[in-house]
Amino acid sequence: MTKNTHDADVAFIRALAELLNENDLTELQVKRDYAEDDSLNVRVSRKPPQQIIAPQQMQAAPAQMSAAASAPMQATGAGASDAPADPADHPGAVTSPMVGTIYSQAEPGAPAFISVGQLVAEGDTLLIVEAMKTMNHIPAPRAGTIKRIMVADGDAVEFGAPLVILE
Template structure:
């Protein structure tokens, strides 16, 4: 009977991997309970290499223009405009949904040009029904807010840029 469960579990995991791929998901977690002392907890995830490929593929697009010399100059500017490369970028520590205020209708935590102290809440990332306050890593001024309220973010996604 253990072999039968094992074969069924393998087929189940393969089906989860296929769901992940077909629906363009990055992670899927399922727990199956077979009995009091028998369960299967599966977490299938994939690296978001597509995002990395997209970011790497974006700068060469201007270089593929017909005139080679003028296109070579904007390439460094395009990579310096990537928010993730900015030294003041505050990135998401988790996968979740961004909220700019404590509750609907409330004032947002930050706005462009606002001064923040180290530890001030910049925004909230909800993950698995838990509201995680994202603190300012240092004091500074909000130069740019990259994400929108209610947007889904991945681990490492730039959220805010501080000066």
């Protein structure tokens, strides 16, 4: 490997680290092929900040969760009292397909895509997840009613994080 390639690799790794910080990502992995037997495989990661989004969301609803926990869980039925303690385990949970930033509206000042109690049709846009400067619309997997919105506009989310409860 020549010095020019080495300098270019260092600049590339620095650029990846900047992307990591700018987009609040915790990990980024890239493989760069130069020739048949020459490649660069880089994983850049950082320890997430002490304040993580998920615990803040859980603090927002302790009264609802304690009421659900005090009632005995039943194996059948779909009432509010038998909702799972972890929102990601809820059968109506719509989870994030990627790491990114949540947007609840198409542009600043526009109305939000959804609100609690709203009826949505299959394929309606629920939220947008911005990942690497790309806006990814999150569609409703089925028709139903929005029971709970787990994220706020501008929140950072991880892969698999619950976004919305749809029943």
